[in-house]
Amino acid sequence: MVYSRRGSPGSRCLLPSLLLLAAWEAGSGQIHYSVPEEAKHGTFVGRIAQDLGLELAELVPRLFRVASKGRADLLEVNLQNGILFVNARIDREELCGRSAECSLHLEVIVDRPLQVFHVEVEVKDINDNPPVFSRQEQRLFILESRTVDSRFPLEGAFDMDTGVNAALRYKLNPNEYFDLDVKTNEEETNFLELVLRKPLDREETQEHRLLLIAADRGKPELTGTVPLLITVLDANDNAPKFDKSIYNIRIPENTPNGTLVLQLNASDADEGINKEIVYFFSNLVLDNVKSKFTINPSSGELTVNGGLDYEDRYLYEINIDAVDRSTFPLTGHCKVIVKLLDVNDNIPEIAITSLSLPVREDAPLETVIALISVSDRDSGANGQVTCSLTPHVPFELVSTFRNYYSLVLDSALDRESVSAYALVVTARDGGSPPLSASASVSVEVADVNDNAPAFAQPEYTVFVKENNAPGCHIFTVSARDADAQENALVSYSLVERRLGERAVSSYVSVHAESGKVYALQSLDHEELELLQFQVSARDAGFPPLGSNVTLQVFVLDENDNAPALLPPRAGGVGGALSELVPRSVGAGHVVAKVRAVDADSGYNAWLSYELQPAAGGARSPFRVGLYTGEVSTTRALDEVDAPRQRLLVLVKDHGEPALTATATVLLSLVESGQALKASSRASAGVAGAQAALVDVNVYLIVSICAVSSLLVLTLLLYTALRCSAPPTEGACGPGKPTLVCSSAVGSWSYSQQRRQRVCSGEGPPKTDLMAFSPSQPQGPSSAELILKNKCTRIKLN
Template identity: 45%
Template structure:
């Protein structure tokens, strides 16, 4: 009952102690507590609420292999997991501490708790033998001492062996001898000489008593035999031998020689050495003694980590008939050798780390230990260089692996970190361990297109649903962060949303047309494709797709002169006095297509008199082939076909009725005509030279202008500028426009100048006088029948130019010979609007104007 009461008092009185050691918490408990006994409330002492125990995943880990404690996850109490026997765990060491590691997983934190195991008096002193026999010669004088077997008590401190007691008798008394190492050895002293004839054997009871409260004891029987004769026992030179031995000592090495002297002669003085009775087997296994020479030899490899010292009792016995013996003790201290490599223990395995984790984020907990002692047990932990991590020392031999710099999963998706532990021994021993830290992706990379600008060419009239282009973007991130969705930004082209022109496959970036395109209405438009990933928040980028419409020959020539607005047949008059080469009329047609598709050719299909008229293949001029005679019919009908140069070929026809009348005469005499023709021939050479120079100049300017426009359009897609293409068809409704026109005597347009504002605004106009025979021009020649018929032409020009004030000016040029050709192309630069316009003018119901504004 007293023992149980003692344990209960210990259980009620232990407290939480904060010490100067490495531990943050320290508890003290007595040994032999039952399972589920409370050691202390770890959660409360660490300042954790009950809800944080499970939320932050509180757990414990033991540095030793066995779990002596458990954690109550309901209230945070540290409980005894199993009965702890201090003697088994720490022997008779004065200090017995069990370290416990407390780990909080989220966020990762680490604490150390030391549990001090206090000894209780749960072991009684015991003797290895129930009966010990001592032989005492009868000649032994009073005061002679005989060593007895000491009792063993596994308890420590005050609970260990304290004293001995001997039952009362007449011949022997008890003496307790304390060795230098503190061991209490019982001796019996002959108080009164023994007489074998009176009593040959004495039976004594030796009691070992410890210092516990209540005290515990153990007994052994001492049998004293009285011997005759040999009355001198061997005596050692030293009662206690102390020596130090390296644990690396090779088995078979002699480490000490003991010597005992016996004053007797003969066989009574011959000494034989041996281990004392009841020497533990561990001593006899590790050491051996030569019975003749007294040499102590190491039998097996010593291990400092197993035992740091050995106590060896040596007995010297003589060979007398009544043998006598002497005893000594050898204290062997084992010196540590650096024979244990450091051990690396991953207390908490590394978890994946987000690439945007700040510097100092804890990744793993690491513990190192070395079984050696002193400098041999001082361990330094290092890691492989060139990583974004570092080791942070928390307290002795405990480290935290933390981030040291910004992480980038796209460069290093994982880190293989080699940990190296090195002790301070000579030579040092090193161990290593490889740990892997995976980096979690963060959406920090936008999609990137394979090209910033795409150029696509598509023929007009292509079937709806045709694929225009495929854009591709890539994302360096992974998972959902790298999944890309494509879309088209809904910008406007000619006030029409681009989404009405095309649609895009959101998964692969393929762009399809929603309807066919007409080159005559739209020549180019731009698509801004947006690529957005699935990250949170999402990231995006865009690319510009320039779609160029290629012209196809899908328009037939349109006749603009002679006008057939009043009927299906055009009527012309000519004098009967006309000579050969007389210009009867000029058929003028235009084609809405461009390039080679707009080249026109004229020929007769039918004629009343094919021998009287001819039509110029390229100009459409109808002239007389011979002089008109009085026999020719006064009414002549011509059916003229106009064909373009496209594939497939398109054509149209016009019927011209010519009325030959008497009394009409040519405005210029035959002589004047010839003179004029000669003058024209002379001038034609000079004009041809001017035309060549003009053509070259205009071509160079056109190429430079187009190149500038293309470069600005490409830049505009990057700089978010605007690029527009305008094309309009309308009636002539605003007469207040600024238009200057120079006319010939018979009314054809010779020069057209388009000004962007009023007459005072700055402008640069470039006019060219080109022949439709030129294969580098898309110009068409026009010859109206009179100046007043030019109103229709103005309707066309008005509808295609930007709003401004127009002024119509007509200038008559003296002369009687009609000018064969007119100018049809104007390039206007308007610095006040920062707009460069390239106007390819066909004097028809359609007019093309391309305007790029930046």
Template identity: 45%
Template sequence: MLGLKKSYQVKFHCFCLFLLQMAWDLVLCQLHYVIPEESKHGTFVGRITQDLGLDIGEVNSRMLRIVSRDDKDYFQVNLQNGIFFVKNIIDREVICPNIPLCIISLQVIVDKPVQMYHVDVEIEDINDNYPVFPAKEYSLSIPELRLPGSRFPLEGAVDPDVGTNSITNYELSANDYFTLEFPKYIQQVRSLELVLKKSLDREKMSVHNLTLVAFDGGKPRNNGSTQLIINVEDLNDNAPVFNQSFYQCIVTEHAVIGTLVIKLNATDLDEGKNGQILYMFSKLVPLQILSLFSLDKTSGQLKVNGDLDYENTNVYEIHVDAVDNGEPQFTGHSKVLVSVVDINDNPPEMTVTSLSVPVPEDAPRGTTVAIINIHDRDSGENGRVNCYLLQPTPFKINPAFKGDFAMTVDKPLDREIKSEYDVLINAKDEGYPSLSSSTILTIVISDVNDNAPKFLLSVDTIFIQENNPPGFKVYTASASDSDYSQNSYITYSLIDSTVDGIPISSYMSINPENGNLFALLSFDYEQVSYFQCQIKATDSGFSPLSSNLTLNIFILDVNDNSPTFFTHIADSISSVTVTTPKTAQVGHLITKVKAIDLDCGYNAWLTYTFKDTAVTTPFALSLYSGEISLTRPFTESDRNEYRMLVVAQDHGEPPMTSVTQVIISLVESGEDIKIDHHFSVGTDTEFADANIYLIISICTISSIFLVTLISFTVLKWQKYREEVNQLRENYKIYSSTVGSWVYSQESQCKFYLNSVQAKNDLIVFTPNGAQSSGTEENNSSGQGAILNSSYKPRHPHPDWRYSASLRAAMQGAVHVEGAAILRGPPVGLEQQWPTVSSATPEPEGGEVSPPVGAGVNCNSWTFKYGPGNPKQPVPQIPPDFPENFIIPGSPAIISIRQDQPSTQSQKSNFITFGKKEETKKKKKKKKGNKNQDKGNNPADNSDQ
């Protein structure tokens, strides 16, 4: 009896724990409704939208839906009024067999944004079932020797209802020998026993026919009955007795077949065959238990004979009998309570209940992407599940409700970096060893317009030859956009701007689809040589983005202008008439022709030749300077008038020419010399008109420099007296000094400022102020004067690019200076072309500016040399070009070669360098002035 009470107490505690777990589930849910079972379709359950705090107007648009764990539609929500009602009839005994508290867990999910609510519906039991006994009649044999108080277990009735609607009482028909005992747990009868009140006497009554009635606690009460037929036997009077009336043991689920659960032990006071005991299952044991356990008849060992599963049944109550071998047989009864210990044998089960894709790439942090429900059939720690992501992604998992997890955006998304994520979600329980399951969710990222079009270069340069045909494609703008679909569709346009007050749209046009840039007109280099246009690339996204390309457009010159001889009138002159004395000597400068070309570069580099070279004349025409000089003395056989055609030709491709006539008349020395004032070169008018501003500028700068130098010298006189004295001893500057300053590294004169030595020395080129000695005359008739015998003339570097301006500079700076200033022609003044030496000592990186006034539209030209520019052929140096010249910044030397023998007044027309040459020159100045005619004095010409 004590063991039986302990077993009942254990059952009572387990039942209490189960009820506590149910109550805790009720607390965790958000809504809890209670309805009776067998409710018809349309039965009102509650106003779920009002209870959840949802707006009825948003229920339909936010797609409210109900999800149950077993995917059965027991309930439905009216989306118009928010009423929660029964859809299908619910039988509590079908969905919750043998469970006291029947609860259907539901998930209410709404979208936009995603929200989830947990709702429990409790199904109340109604008394719709009667107690039923397994059999209508039971037969029981009881020896007459059984003592009062003996107990005989009976098979009770079964009622599918629960609680008070289940079996609460049994009644036995009135008799003097038997009574009923049935312990209750929370108003429910767990076991039924027949108790003998007094000894039986077979001679008085051998058979007892009793009626057993079972009642439930419902209203109204239902009952069921069965017949008990008790036979009294007058045989074996001692029954086997178990050493325990109640056995309790444990076994792990999935224990292997043959595992020993417990060994039963029973004894019989009889002897012989009446004391031999056989163990067997009671007839009360159901077939399910018989398939899971086996009982050895002789040893009483209870073993596992099938697969145990804690998730199906965690406690087994087994009735066992010990039967002796007497006549009649006596039976001892006991119970074995087998508790199954749970092991972690069920992995978590994942179900995606909501998935919101695609996700915009600008989705803020915390946006819900998916809701995942995870269920583990195990219990305790084996059933507690953690959910997380196995790979780094911009998403994270957050726990929502019991068994539910939400996947949200955790980091900024960028479709251009990654447009799709395969998110591997893993669910892992806390059992040992832990089990896990995983699933892959494909999350597609949708594009938003967050990238502006990009050009490969923000600034580009193109070159267009002038005279291009209108509509000519000059450039193709290409931009890329890393966005997708319409957000990446690019259109091109020109940003409004002006070129000399004219809109850029009058010059250029662009195809908005492919970015092809077209020239709307034919460009003229002489009018427009450079302009800018900006191209704008705009995408087609919502709130379009754009970027700009600055295009530098240079117009390239072509040889489309022929040379024009310079004149003050509108049209070019057809002829030029000049006079020269018959007593003119060899080398006398007769006149100088000049033409201009509106083109630039090689296209403007001009050469002069006589058209009819077969006619012999005593005149020579300089190829580059246009000077016409006397090649031999006049004789009596010469004519009084010469008519010659001068051709000016440029170096363009193809070359273009212009022709003018020069008429030279010979006069006696006493006659007046006439010059056609319409001709450009050698006239005072042209000199005044063309160079008046240049002369004013040079004089102004020279005056400022002179005043500054004098002021500086006076202020620093005491500090630099020795340097100034030394400078006076080495050099004496003549007031008539005329020439150009160049820098050389071989100079003997050193000039100091603030005690810091200058990087380059200063050399002064001086004109022929005195007659040269006989030695110098020989030198002048040779190849020219050289500063130092160790120096050799150097040819210009082949990488230089020569323009017409540079060539004019070299010719004008050397030849004109030697001819006009040093030789001193008797007629007119020649234009003295100022030279600008700006080349750097390094041949790879310098550039030379052209001489001022070298050509039309060429004042801003420079030429570059070095490996960065393609080489061009070096023009051949003409015979009258100076043989030796100085490359700025290098020790190369310029000298002038006289092609014809010169007179006494012209033999010393060469350039000398260094202190020694300058001293000789100064000593011979007075002597030369005495022997030289007044009209041929270079000093007079210089003054002019």
């Protein structure tokens, strides 16, 4: 029989028997079914997938599963059609004893997204247990002198079923001496008495055999029987009598041993020894009842003898006999019904089912972490349990059904802040005082790749000497990732870009695991002063995250270039400087100038000039300026000086070790007239050259103006583009050496824009202008005047 209800039972529709009761309570949002006990395997319970609003095609992909507290194998779901069916034998009495209510609580769980439903399946009682008497035979001893309507208590039967299936009625087999009287007391238990209807005669019949029949009210009706063996004793006058035939007593279940339950009092109208009464448990009292209570034979005091437990048994029916001490004793009977009162002596029980452990740190709010069920064996308020959670953040307990809770995520997680939580679930009942129990839940937070590798600083400056060995280690980059496991495994790579005509990977490489940066070739300061590039750090997460760091590698100069002599402007023979010197010049007259440059920079390019001693130790009338290279007379020339003077000038830089070059200066001493003619010819040549130079300069000025205008326009356009677009990679092009004269009579120096002076990948190449001052030499101690070279470096873009 099947019926459905919404909130309360509604109309019923007849269907074939063994179908199940299905109900949907709109108020609670839960699904209720019912199934009779002892239903066969495969018996239909309900279309659970349809009732939950789930599509059949999504049951398997969403990992549809059913969990149950206790016997999880009794019911099963067919994932093909979504039907809940009986999977194993269900015995209501085994599950719930004689409890009025018996249900199986199912938790239906689906993933993606995670949902939890509660299903209650009520197990309906069927009449599958017949009434059973605890004894195979009941014996009674009755005096033949007992009057009509005398009563004798009998032990009733017990039925494991509930409700109408356990409602018993009794009858005796037909006989002429005895009737059966059945009464129902306030506890709704039957009190059976055998009533004498006809006087007994021991001489006629010493023993009567009757059959007591117990039948339940189920369909079909089941019965149980017990034989009654009645022995007739010789005559006796008055039997003891109790004040009441039934005593109802209520005591707490935690009543200590030795506590008085009831003071029984029976009286006998006889005199002497026939008046003395002894109290006994009736032979109807079972041993398990005798273990809980004891009775004093003399005083009739009924006391507690063993541990009472309401949860094991809450009602005891104790038959007491009062027997006099006569030769043919008479017996009085009463029944004591002891009902136990529940006390709060059972702590709540907690069961935790984990669903999503560990939980990802990016899990959405309200994600169900675990299912928690609580129970308490007590009854009433003592068995009503509430749950609390400590700490409250970032989780909370949500009540989903009676005594069922869900542990859900309440706020965002961050594994890098807290990697695990130790939660305590506390269940507290409603007793006074309340009892509580606690259970620990350890929630680990699973890492998600939400942190990119981070460098300690955005940019590093590295200094490397030129002429390094190829493959040498120049620096180590290191990035830290706050994530864990593979999400924190960092690998390094070079951010490829072009430096002029070459890729940055042709200069350096990065080890993927250690982050060590290696120079792949020997670096040359004269070609490359600054190498700027980026190294990328990527983790192994999915998707991977990364960041970049900039390395500025400055190539430090070494003294690897010797001074180079510049060709003479005029009058050179075979590379030597040749000059005509009038004999009439006085001391301090500059007769020639040695010019040299050094491709190095800084201190390594600071040149000094020394005059080598003449052969044979002869004292030369000439000297050379230490830092200017100017050859001048030390005295006035005279006739004894050789007409041809050969001077050797040593040019030396200030590197460690110093590198040198030797210049040859040929001086011809002539008379003043010869010198004048030579000077005139030279002046004429110079004048012609100057005239030609003037014409060239006019065109040069016009060209410079045009180029300058284009340059200004280009800079304006470049600035506008830089402001509106991301920077693009640049290239470092080759430069040309340029000579700059600092004054008409000063020394020549150099400003060399090297083939690749600075390579950062951004912006145009830069030019260094080196301007040496003329006049007297000075030492390098004047603040070293920019790299100890008495020069001012002007960066030209």
